[in-house]
Amino acid sequence: MTSDDGVPAPGHGYRKGPVLLRRGQIPTTTTDQRLLARPGSSASWLHSDQWRVMRIQSEFVEGFSALAEVGPAVSVFGSARVKPEHPDFALAERVGRGLAEAGYAVITGGGPGVMEAANKGASQAGGLSVGLGIELPFEQGMNPWVDLGVNFRYFFARKTMFVKYAQGFIVLPGGFGTFDELFEALTLVQTHKVTEFPIVLVGRDYWRGLLDWFAGPVRERGMIGDRDLDLIKLVDDPDDAVAHVVAHDAALRDAEEAAVAESAAAEAAAARAAAQA
Structure with missing residues (x-):
């Protein structure tokens, strides 16, 4: 949901780990803010930062545990400010539905707008609808179409989950x-930090200017x-977005299976040669 001025409106509550807060109980700063704040004159940060490491570790452990059995999945990104009557909401709903029908779980940020639409499409199509929420300084909450939700304090932990459990991104x-x-x-794929997977942008009228900039000044320099x-x-x-992800994933699996078969054949040939020597 969004208010008339475009600011995300109050949702279903503010999550701080396992704790649910609403109204006057919501803190004015986030865990990320406190982590990244410059230390003041007090030396208390020397003691608190070390303990934050344990909290960060627990977020990764909890995220890995919750998502370990999700299976093939695609992460879907988009604005939280999109209202249900907006055309982009319908597009996201179709993306979620198409992915679920193709056998993929749908992972979003768990909030309203495009995220809610993709979760809704996946859930109504009988697929697994996953939401990775984030602590924000305003109420947003997990949208009602999320089947499996995990709330994070730290953006970097949450972003790891988006990548680790996805076969592709639809934006x-x-x-x-x-x-x-x-x-x-894009950075992770370009630098080969992850196995190359598809990144699909939906909406030529919205994204064309960015891609023209890439192909123009950025590439030319x-x-x-x-x-x-x-x-x-x-x-x-x-439907084209879903088809591209499915085709790319199938091609990648075929290549991996071929590589495994080739390696096994080479090992078998080496074993035969050793036995005949």
Whole structure:
């Protein structure tokens, strides 16, 4: 939900770990803010930062435990400010439905807008609908279509889960948070920090300017290469987005199976040669 001025409106409560807070109980700063704040004159930070490491560790453990059996999944990103009557809401719903029908769980940020629409489409199609929530300085809450929800204090822990358990990303129109997630995925794929997986942008009218900038000033100055432009697929039809992810995932699995078979054949040939020697 959003208010008339576009600011996310109060949702179902503010999560702080296992604790639910509402109204006057909501803190004015987040855990990320406190972690990244510059230490003041007091030396208390020397004691508190070490303990934060334990909390960060627990977020990773809890996230890994909750998502370990999700199976094949695709992360869907987009604006929290999109209302149900907006065309982008319908697009996201179709993306979620298509992914579920193709056998994928749908992972979103768990909030309203595009996230809620994708979760709704997946849930109504009988798929697994996953939400990875984040502590924010305003109430947002987990949308009602999330079947499996995990709340995080730290953005970096949450972003790891988006990547670790996904076979691809589908990105609908969004703001700074969506851009952050998109560029995180692009950087990880470009630098081969993750196995190359598809990144699909939905909405030519929204994304075309960004891709033209990539292909123009960014590439012309040598900041990226021609191949980097191929990391992104741009579509208008949600069905095309789903089909691209499915085809890419199938091709990757086939390549992995072929590599395993080739390795096994080479080992068998080496064993036969050793036996005949």
